[in-house]
Amino acid sequence: MRRLPAALSIALPLGLLALAAPAGAAVVISQVYGGGGNSGATLKNDFIEVFNNGSAPADIGGWSVQYTSAAGSSWQVTPIPAGTALQPGRYLLINQAAGSGGTVEVPGDVSGTIMMSGTNGKVALVSNANALSGTAPAGGALVDIVSFGSATPTEGSPTPSLSNTTAALRNAGGCTDTGNNGSDFSIAAPAPRSSATAALVCSGDTGPAQPLAAAIYEIQGNGAKSPLVGRLVRTRGVVTKLMNNGFFMQDQAGDNNPLTSDGIFVFTNQAAFPAAAVGNLVEVTANVAEFNTGAASNADTLARTVTQLSGVGAVNFLNSGFAIAPTVVNLPESVDGDLERYEGMLVTLTGPFTVQQNYFQGRYGQLTLAVGGRIETPTNRFRPGPQANALADENARRRIILDDGSSLQNPNPTPYLGADALPRAGDLTGAITGVIDYGLATNSNTGFGDYKVHPTVAPTFAIANPRTAAPQDVGGTIKVASFNVLNYFTTFTNGATATGQTGQGCTLGSAVSASNCRGAGNIEEFQRQRAKIVEAMAAIDADALGLMEIQNNGNVAAQNLADALNARMGANTYRTTSVPAEGTGTDAIRVAVIYKPARLTAVGPAVSDADPVNNRPTLAQTFSLPGGERFTLFVNHLKSKSSCPAAGDADAAGNTDTGDGQGCWNAQRVQQARRLGMFVAQRQAAAGSNDALLIGDFNAYAQEDPIVQLTGSGFVDQIGRFDASGYSYVFDGAAGRLDHAIASGTLSARVNRAAIWHINADETALADYNLEFKAPQACNGASCPADPYQVSPYRSSDHDPVVIGLNYAKTIQGTAGRDVIVGTAGNDVIIGGAGPDQLTGGGGSNVFVYQSLRDLGDVITDFVPGKDRIDLGALLASIGAGRDAFGFGVVKLVASGADTLLQIDTDGSAGPVAARTLATLQNVNPASIVPSRDLGVQ
Numbered sequence: 001m002r003r004l005p006a007a008l009s010i011a012l013p014l015g016l017l018a019l020a021a022p023a024g025a026a027v028v029i030s031q032v033y034g035g036g037g038n039s040g041a042t043l044k045n046d047f048i049e050v051f052n053n054g055s056a057p058a059d060i061g062g063w064s065v066q067y068t069s070a071a072g073s074s075w076q077v078t079p080i081p082a083g084t085a086l087q088p089g090r091y092l093l094i095n096q097a098a099g100s101g102g103t104v105e106v107p108g109d110v111s112g113t114i115m116m117s118g119t120n121g122k123v124a125l126v127s128n129a130n131a132l133s134g135t136a137p138a139g140g141a142l143v144d145i146v147s148f149g150s151a152t153p154t155e156g157s158p159t160p161s162l163s164n165t166t167a168a169l170r171n172a173g174g175c176t177d178t179g180n181n182g183s184d185f186s187i188a189a190p191a192p193r194s195s196a197t198a199a200l201v202c203s204g205d206t207g208p209a210q211p212l213a214a215a216i217y218e219i220q221g222n223g224a225k226s227p228l229v230g231r232l233v234r235t236r237g238v239v240t241k242l243m244n245n246g247f248f249m250q251d252q253a254g255d256n257n258p259l260t261s262d263g264i265f266v267f268t269n270q271a272a273f274p275a276a277a278v279g280n281l282v283e284v285t286a287n288v289a290e291f292n293t294g295a296a297s298n299a300d301t302l303a304r305t306v307t308q309l310s311g312v313g314a315v316n317f318l319n320s321g322f323a324i325a326p327t328v329v330n331l332p333e334s335v336d337g338d339l340e341r342y343e344g345m346l347v348t349l350t351g352p353f354t355v356q357q358n359y360f361q362g363r364y365g366q367l368t369l370a371v372g373g374r375i376e377t378p379t380n381r382f383r384p385g386p387q388a389n390a391l392a393d394e395n396a397r398r399r400i401i402l403d404d405g406s407s408l409q410n411p412n413p414t415p416y417l418g419a420d421a422l423p424r425a426g427d428l429t430g431a432i433t434g435v436i437d438y439g440l441a442t443n444s445n446t447g448f449g450d451y452k453v454h455p456t457v458a459p460t461f462a463i464a465n466p467r468t469a470a471p472q473d474v475g476g477t478i479k480v481a482s483f484n485v486l487n488y489f490t491t492f493t494n495g496a497t498a499t500g501q502t503g504q505g506c507t508l509g510s511a512v513s514a515s516n517c518r519g520a521g522n523i524e525e526f527q528r529q530r531a532k533i534v535e536a537m538a539a540i541d542a543d544a545l546g547l548m549e550i551q552n553n554g555n556v557a558a559q560n561l562a563d564a565l566n567a568r569m570g571a572n573t574y575r576t577t578s579v580p581a582e583g584t585g586t587d588a589i590r591v592a593v594i595y596k597p598a599r600l601t602a603v604g605p606a607v608s609d610a611d612p613v614n615n616r617p618t619l620a621q622t623f624s625l626p627g628g629e630r631f632t633l634f635v636n637h638l639k640s641k642s643s644c645p646a647a648g649d650a651d652a653a654g655n656t657d658t659g660d661g662q663g664c665w666n667a668q669r670v671q672q673a674r675r676l677g678m679f680v681a682q683r684q685a686a687a688g689s690n691d692a693l694l695i696g697d698f699n700a701y702a703q704e705d706p707i708v709q710l711t712g713s714g715f716v717d718q719i720g721r722f723d724a725s726g727y728s729y730v731f732d733g734a735a736g737r738l739d740h741a742i743a744s745g746t747l748s749a750r751v752n753r754a755a756i757w758h759i760n761a762d763e764t765a766l767a768d769y770n771l772e773f774k775a776p777q778a779c780n781g782a783s784c785p786a787d788p789y790q791v792s793p794y795r796s797s798d799h800d801p802v803v804i805g806l807n808y809a810k811t812i813q814g815t816a817g818r819d820v821i822v823g824t825a826g827n828d829v830i831i832g833g834a835g836p837d838q839l840t841g842g843g844g845s846n847v848f849v850y851q852s853l854r855d856l857g858d859v860i861t862d863f864v865p866g867k868d869r870i871d872l873g874a875l876l877a878s879i880g881a882g883r884d885a886f887g888f889g890v891v892k893l894v895a896s897g898a899d900t901l902l903q904i905d906t907d908g909s910a911g912p913v914a915a916r917t918l919a920t921l922q923n924v925n926p927a928s929i930v931p932s933r934d935l936g937v938q
Contacts, residue, residue, distance in 0.1 A: 029146045030053075033047050035118035038102075040164045040295030042102055043102050043106050044098045044102035045105070047093055048078075049193055050094070055201075057085055058086045060127075069151075070120035071135060089202065094111070097113050121151055123148075126143060146159065162187065166291075167191070168187060169186055169187075171287050172232070188289050213234050215255070220261040224304060238279065238280070239282060240263065240435055245269055246268045261345050263346065265344050266284055273312075280318075283318055286310060290305035290306070300449045339436055347436055349431060350431050353432065354369065355367055358425060360442075361414065363773050366403045366404065369402050371398050377727075377734040380703060395734060400450065410773055427461050428462045432457075438450070441733070470539050470757075471540055471803045474755055477807055479540075479544075480542055480741075481545050482697075483797070485548065487518040488547075493521045494514065494521055549637070550590055565594070575594065584619075587616050591635040593606065595621075601625075603630060606620065616638075618676055629808050631689060631691035636698060637696055640665065653667065673706040684744070691747040693744075695741050698740050701737065714744070714745055718748070718804060720883050728756050728801075741754045756802050768796075809829055810824055819832055822840045823843075824843070824844070825844065827844040827845050833851075836856070838859045839859065847869050850874070860919050865934050869934055871936060885937045890904065899920050
């Protein structure tokens with residue numbers, strides 16, 4: 001602060017009982033905030049706060065607060081009205097411009113219109129209303145000046161950079177004034193104080209404050225926040241970990257209190273001080289602050305702010321050669337948040353840990369890990385409610401983020417990256433030694449936060465989830481696949497096209513603009529993208545492929561992809577279906593179908609559902625087979641979970657995020673699923689066949705309302721039949737399936753197997769086609785790491801493809817009496833019907849279908865586990881049993897000599913009703929039967 005000249009006196013109104021400002025008045029800038037109304041901000045306005053930290057009133061009428069940019073020399077002025085007096089210990093709040101965001105008005109005493117920077121700039125308090133000049137004005141009417149962020153220094157060093165969720169607050173409530181902005185201010189959530197705020201009378205001299213001697217564990221305290229926030233402290237510790245913007249240190253001995261952390265982060269906003277080398281004992285003088293790592297409105301990060309030392313005045317070397325023994329910590333936590341007590345401490349987390357997510361590995365240098373195997377999206381396993389909530393809590397207690405000890409983006413070299421883009425999600429690492437921290441787990445400042453570990457010993461990874469060269473063999477006679485190809489656009493974000501045009505755009509609603517394009521940024525990225533997708537499709541080798549996220553430009557993008565696939569597989573191998581006459585919706589993306597004309601015949605044109613509930617209409621195409629059979633393929637892409645409607649919007653009801661795990665727009669997805677059932681019925685009638693297969697990205701996990709809407713209407717979840725925990729997508733470290741294969745009852749009997757090929761969800765995003773976010777900081781010439789991109793199926797998209805085998809073999813139907821049925825040498829579907837039958841499959845892979853308890857008493861003479869299959873779907877539905885029928889004892893396998901008795905117990909193991917034998921499997925050992933594989937139950 002520049003103090004008022006001693007000779008200056010100000011005449012005040014008689015009622016103020018004070019005549020002189022200089023003798024005891026010391027007015028300073030006490031808080032600066034420039035993020036008002038910006039993204040993630042809670043407050044609507046920028047503001048400058050001033051404070052009288054002296055002992056006498058001050059008449060500041062006719063003064064002004066002024067602002068300029070970080071390197072600016074032209075100052076904007078907000079006058080303070082004449083007659084404004086500031087009593088000792090009182091604040092004056094001067095509002096500035098409001099942004100478009102925020103929810104809370106700032107209760108200002110004076111209003112201005114200056115639009116301040118949210119990160120870097122300079123503010124001044126001036127004893128007149130004349131604009132200052134120069135980048136670092138001094139003397140004259142200047143009373144106080146504060147530089148923040150990267151601004152030109154004015155008083156000592158600037159404060160650290162601000163953000164939309166942080167302000168610079170003068171320490172001790174405004175009482176501290178050493179003439180050094182860097183040490184006088186702390187960075188914390190904005191807390192505007194006005195003339196209505198209670199007085200805070202500073203004690204004695206407002207010059208340099210004396211630091212409080214405190215141990216690290218006293219600074220941390222035994223709660224979520226420090227009891228010494230805002231205090232200038234002097235403390236000692238051994239440096240345990242260097243960061244790019246500070247360092248961690250830990251008390252030598254600790255206090256043996258398990259509720260208080262012995263470690264802390266020292267924020268220097270730069271590389272560490274020379275004295276701060278690992279193993280050195282140092283003494284730090286700094287301010288205690290609580291740092292919110294997310295948005296001001298982020299309840300998750302606001303509840304778990306990080307205690308740190310900032311505004312560092314000194315880091316003094318005391319001695320070297322010290323080593324802190326890491327504290328052993330076991331996961332899962334007993335209660336989510338227990339790791340708070342280890343914040344800033346050196347620990348060893350016992351393993352093993354499974355990699356859950358590697359999406360941010362290249363961008364932020366972090367991997368999401370957990371003990372106890374893979375984390376499953378709660379609503380993939382359970383209906384929304386108590387069980388799903390319990391699983392969500394368990395997931396949180398098992399999980400931790402492995403960070404790279406840096407706040408830099410695109411770190412060079414990329415940490416934890418091994419051969420073949422290791423690690424994949426599902427791979428393993430052992431115990432981890434490092435320092436505990438807390439921060440955002442996503443790339444959104446409103447996303448959830450989690451505890452992190454910055455390793456001090458480099459972890460190594462072992463392959464536990466290896467890549468596979470091809471999808472699982474799903475058998476059958478016809479292969480269908482569903483593939484979200486992640487924005488396959490032939491018009492690029494730079495306005496060019498795959499055919500060499502420039503100045504083009506993509507259509508979204510009625511607007512055409514390059515900004516509506518969502519895929520490749522240029523021809524190079526497009527060629528990389530197409531090459532990977534083609535490799536994946538060639539390996540799948542489906543007879544029909546349903547595609548999501550194809551550019552909505554007629555058949556241009558779909559045909560481009562088909563042409564590339566034909567160049568790989570052979571001319572005319574694939575053909576696109578027609579563009580539906582009903583239209584393809586108003587979104588920038590659509591769904592499409594390509595198929596093999598040598599294997600399937602398209603019956604009529606493709607048809608879409610033009611109902612207004614669909615902005616991406618379902619596409620239906622009926623196919624016929626050489627034997628005359630028909631089935632209809634329905635390709636879907638339901639409303640996404642993101643971008644909730646605002647409160648009060650016409651479509652807000654049921655579509656806001658209620659916190660039950662289903663995300664935004666759940667009600668609309670349910671409406672779309674209900675409408676899909678109606679559309680399927682229409683097309684079944686038109687096709688003359690009830691065989692219907694619904695595929696696509698439903699943007700709903702397996703137990704969420706839209707999927708239950710369909711399965712409750714008689715459709716059968718095919719992935720759920722064969723793999724109850726199947727997943728196609730990883731989000732926030734949890735695996736679940738948004739991509740589904742759902743069949744009508746008649747077609748379900750023909751599904752030989754459905755499987756998900758894990759080529760994308762488990763892969764690091766570094767391996768994708770994009771060129772951005774891959775050039776590490778300070779990367780140039782030979783220092784640039786190799787691009788992990790390869791022409792391969794792996795990370796061709798962010799969703800895994802779903803593959804379904806349909807068995808359009810000969811169907812042999814029994815009678816209501818006793819039958820002896822012998823299948824052919826090929827694949828057969830055998831329906832014995834009511835009554836005890838003797839069934840022999842013959843050659844091939846055969847499916848034995850049971851529809852009700854009237855089918856009891858059969859003998860199957862040649863069942864081969866792993867080759868043949870028993871379809872219990874219709875029977876279980878008839879008695880109200882689900883896919884977990886084996887686990888609940890509804891379906892039982894009992895040894896009887898050399899045979900296996902397949903039994904049905906309608907009330908399960910716990911009920912009084914006796915089990916009855918559905919079929920005797922001759923010469924089959926019960927141990928050789930895998931229920932999910934051979935019976936379609938869990």
